[in-house]
Amino acid sequence: MDRLRLPQNYLVFGLPLLMISAMVVLSMTATFKENVELFSIGVSFDLLITIPLVYFLLIRKTRIPKTTLVPLLVFSLIIGKYIIPGEHHYYLDLFKIWGLPVIEIFVLGFVILKVHKAIKQFNLNKENETDFYSILKKSCNELFPKPFVVPVVTEIAVFYYGFLYWKKRPIRTNEFLYHKESGSVSLLAVLIFLIIIETIVLHILLAMWSNTFAWLLSLLSAYSLIQIFGFMRSMSKRPVIIGQNKLYLRYGIMSEAVVKIEDIKAIEISSKDIELNSETRKLSFLGSLESHNLVLYLKRENTLYGLYGRKSTFKTLLLHIDEKHKFKEQIEVSVNFNAE
Known part of the structure; x- marks a missing residue:
């Protein structure tokens, strides 16, 4: 199965990239420069319609998310802006002003629909399972492509255990805790404290050089703190x-x-x-x-x-x-x- 899937993935991603490369090569030819107005219309049409349509047909019956069409369109638009002379950007600008916002609305609607399905699936799985993390994995496996499942599940679980699940969990006779005497919670708490101190000190020092970079590093540190806090809190909830x-x-x-x-x-x-x-x-x-x-x-x-x-x-x-x-x-x- 893996051997069959690999060439198919090469085709799915390789063919659109090959077509885009062909547009780039065409824009460098003397023929393009001699008929720049006509070719600019053709290249714009291929970049914004033909290539995305070919990609959509290739992924239609695969597990590759349809939403990956949007990054391809944005990439095609950027390439078009680069290879087509500025005075012939009419169709590219038209698509940027009207086409992209419409597509973004459709994508947002698609994501909302997926979230709604995930909630329904979660409630169905909840009847047969009590562990939130297990229910979440099962629900997401049934709704999302495999490469997206683990990151989505991890991020949701970190937030859930860190900030939403505060109710004390009763421990049954066949369940065993492992965090009270191991020292792991204390170790993670110390790590959180050290990251907070380090972030404050580094932010002050870096702000003297670049305020933007200082805030960027602080945001990354805040994200790490949320992750560690969620990890720490999940230990008492999953015996x-x-x-x-x-x-x-x-x-x-x-x-x-x-x-x-x-x-x-x-x-x-x-x-x-x-x-x-x-x-x-x-x-x-x-x-x-x-x-x-x-x-x-x-x-x-x-x-x-x-x-x-x-x-x-x-x-x-x-x-x-x-x-x-x-x-x-x-x-x-x-x-x-x-x-x-």
Whole structure:
């Protein structure tokens, strides 16, 4: 499937770029300069209508968003402004004044419709799932192209856990917290404090050189603070869960894995240093900055999902659970647990 999809993507993006390149080459020829008025109309028509239409027909039955047509139109308009003499920009200017705003209105309407569908889908999935992050991923997977799912889900989840979800979550007997005794919350809180201090100092210093650059850096720092705050808040809302057949390992929205209980070879209470490698991973995204108190050994390889969809495989997983003895006992008494 991947081999078939790759040439198709080359065609989808390659053909419009080839056509635009042909327009650029044409504008450099003597023939174009001899008949500049006539060719300017033709090139404008091709850049603003023919090429976008070809692109639309190519993506019509693919998962590539139709909204990608807008960047292509803007790119074509910029190329047109560059290769066509200024006195022949009539059709380009006409499109810029009237065409682009109309297209933007249609795109805005399309986005609103998608959001409405996402809310409806979210409410449907909510009936079968209680974890917001899992519901959000499932809903977005059913509505958006795959490359857009992870960034959209992460940004929404950061804002939701950071600023909207303040209600205290009751912890069931099969759910286990991992943030109270690990020191991870304190570490992230210190990091937030340091970023705030550093941002203020750098802003004052950079403002002496460039006020614009100082504010740009401050905005980026503010965005990082929101991200870290959302990560920190999500930890108390997404506990590790021992299900009937599966173990749902979570570290906020930063990393997670689902392990079949029958695949667990052994579980050991241990804080000893273990070298991380291609088969040994840590559930915490903080790595060696956070200690572990449990080691999970698996019979077969599993997948750990990190931030923004990053994947890594493991057979041994280091993690911290506040009630480590109770956690170990619950797994070992499970009917599906069969230690080697």
